[in-house]
Amino acid sequence: MRHVLLSTALTLVAMPAIADQIDTTAPVRKVTLYPWGASVTRVADLSAPAGVHEIVIPGLPADLDASSLRLSAKGASIGAVSLQTGRALPKNPQKSEEITAAEAEVRRLENALAARDQKAALIEARAKAAQDTITFLLGLAENDGANLGDIAGLAGSVSQQALQAHETVVNAEAEARLAQQGREDEVAVLEAARARLEALQTPDEDAQTLVMSVETGAQPAQIEITGFTQNASWQPVYDLRLTTEEKQLELDRGLLVSQHSGEDWRGVELTLSTARPSDRSAPSELEPWFPRAENPPPPQPAAAPMARMKAESAYDDAMVNVEAVVVETAQARMMGATVVYDYPAPVDIRTGVDALRLKLDSQQLTPEIVAEAVPRRDSSAYLVADTTNSTQQVILPGEATLYLDGAMVGRRGLDLTAAGDDLKIGFGPIDGIQLERTxxxxxxxxxxxxxxxxxxxxxxxxxxxxxxxxxxxxxxxxxxxxxxxxxxxxxxxxxxxxxxxxxxxxxxxxxxxxxxxxxxxxxxxxxxxxxxxxxxxxxxxxx
Missing domain, CATH: 2.60.40 (Immunoglobulin-like)
Incomplete structure (x- = not known):
């Protein structure tokens, strides 16, 4: 069991005793996605009588970082806030609007399905009655008590009524089939509504619950909740399309986004940032360096082969450790201003599925096409496009798929390229230009x-x-x-x-x-x- 108390960014205000408890939801509305991690903003809409209420928001993902939560309110004042996991909340005496609406939707769909089934049953009853009439008429025609004088009239009457009964059976069966069309769709919608109601009433055991004391006025209020999750990321992807006849190079920029937060993000406003909040924010610190000049140690006797091997191995291990530290502190990192992209349309990003590719834009570059030959290394020349980043924006590091005159010719990584920098891209070998070094x-x-x-x-x-x-x-x-x-x-x-x-x-x-x-x-x-x-x-x- 875990009980986390949070300090909000707002000034806590003294509040009277809590009047009631209201369960509600806070769907994700905005997401700022970083190369590693995401800032997730939820919005809870409240419509409650003026007074102090205990607002309960269940079903928050387990990976939500409690220390990153920030709350703000419009039309309300927020008091004490806690993020709870592993204990049952007290029974809610007042249903939230979401639960009430979900229950009403389930009842409506159940009644609609029952009405459809009742109509189909009545049609089937008509068919059954018509079939019984046919059986009765056939039995009557076979009655031995009928005299020969009545045979002709009886046969004509039975034939006419039997024909009408058969027509009733055929029509009723056709109506029954029509009445059953679409029933599976209605059942699926009803099951989805029941699942949503169950999710609102019984959240995931691993999920967290946000409980806060809120004082509202007479007007509807809105609470905005922002938190950070590590389980999300994005990276740029590119398609480079070179057409040799027109001498055009098209750069299609896209985004690969993925998240494993434990909940689906539906219709969210998506912002992509090149900032790295998961990385350190300060440069390395250097300690004073005090070199010393001392007399060399006296020569040591030659070590035995095994001892020498152990000593050399220990020395090599020490050098590996030193090099590892240097490599870690010398890793290349992005410098300069943060680049931010606002995606123009709402997006759905499901949790735990393959990365979703989103289109960003297309840019036209002006290439100089050359056949580049390196006889010292290669047996054929390569088609190379020399160009300049004329997009007025930085080209971020990412994987690129290369197309030459409509055909895919390979993949390569693009390095960070500032606006105005040169860009050199190879589009595969030119087999007809042969090289030799002798x-x-x-x-x-x-x-x-x-x-x-x-x-x-x-x-x-x-x-x-x-x-x-x-x-x-x-x-x-x-x-x-x-x-x-x-x-x-x-x-x-x-x-x-x-x-x-x-x-x-x-x-x-x-x-x-x-x-x-x-x-x-x-x-x-x-x-x-x-x-x-x-x-x-x-x-x-x-x-």
Whole structure:
């Protein structure tokens, strides 16, 4: 059993003794959904005589955070408030309007169903009476007491009356079938009404009950209750549709929302916020750093193999722990102003079902379409759309589905892209543009790769063949090593010379930009020469 007392944001006022207890409901009207968690606002409408009442709102979800509850009232003053779980409330001497209306609806539907069944029973009784008449007439016709002179008249009379009786049976059975049409629908509506009444009268045992003392005036009052639940989330999803002939890129923005609060949200006003109330709100704190310079410890005797392995393992474990702390504090987080989206229409979000996808809007971007070739890594060029975020809004991180000329070609994640930032999106390989990187033999019979103790020279050829029937804007990217030491000398040459070096600050990258015609084959020769002092080893970095 749990009993939680809440302090409201309002000033508590002294109130006279409570006059009565009123059960009511507070349906969810507004939801502000965060990437993790949701602020849920409920509204309870009161129409009660002026005075002090104990308002009881049962059926609140078990995950409702008591410390997050905030209450406000229009046309009423709120006194003591408690959120209760695990104990039965005292019997309610006065039914709420919702329960009264639910009971009346159940009675109305029961009476309507009974009237339908009565009508069908009367029709069936007519059919039964007609069938009995037929049986009687047939028995009368077979009576041995009838003389021959009456046979003709009796036969004609029985035939006429039997025909009328059969027609009555046929018509009655047809009317009975019509009377029964729609009965299943009425039964389903009645069962739903009974279920709603039962839910109002006997809330879930795991649910919570909000009890408050409220003083109302002569006019109807309204109480707004806002609380926080952890069991809800939203994330952006995107469809990117590129049409190469029109050179258009359409960005369809959508939302995936889900919640497991334990109750359905019906017809709510939905706001989506990029704020993260579940995350910490303050930056990390640094403690003073006091380095010390001390004499090194005396050399230790060599440890036995097993002891050395244990020591190394302990050292590795310590380093893993240190790295884990660094990774946790260095996680990327959103910075800047909070972005808020107001969904334009009321939404239904059921609890515990698959995520609901909602459409946000569509934006038109202006792409530059190129065939990007990286012969060092790939065997074919890729179709790439270079564009700018011209939506005047930030593009939030999310999963994107890619479509090229109407066909789905893949999925990828979109990074956070501020308004005006560049956006580069790949739409799959262009199989007709083939790539090859080779190290050819030299004229003297040697190889294009020469390595000595302190020298390394490599000549490579990048080959691009356009086997398609159209011209493509082509971007070829390769790299040369970058020296960060004075005694490591790196020289390179390329034919033809690259159009860009170190693009976007990426040192060592080379870029060639030029269209490639249909059926054209192109070669780029790249030579790299590295020299370093004798006695040192060359350690390759990432290439």
């Amino acid at each position: 190290v050819p033999e030299e004229a003297e019979g040697g190889r294009g790769f020469i390595s000595k103790s302190n020298t390394r020279k490599e000549t490579s050829v990048l080959k691009i063949r356009n086997l398609t029937a159209q011209e493509w804007p082509l971007r070829v990217i390769d790299q040369v090593p970058v020296s960060t030491q004075d005694d490591l000398q790196v020289d390179w040459s390329a034919s033809p010379s690259p159009d860009e070096t170190d693009p976007d600050g990426k040192r060592g990258l080379l870029v060639w930009n030029a269209p490639i015609a249909a059926e054209e084959e192109r070669e780029i020769t790249l030579t790299v020469d590295m020299n370093w002092p004798e006695g040192k080893d060359l350690l390759n970095g990432t290439n």
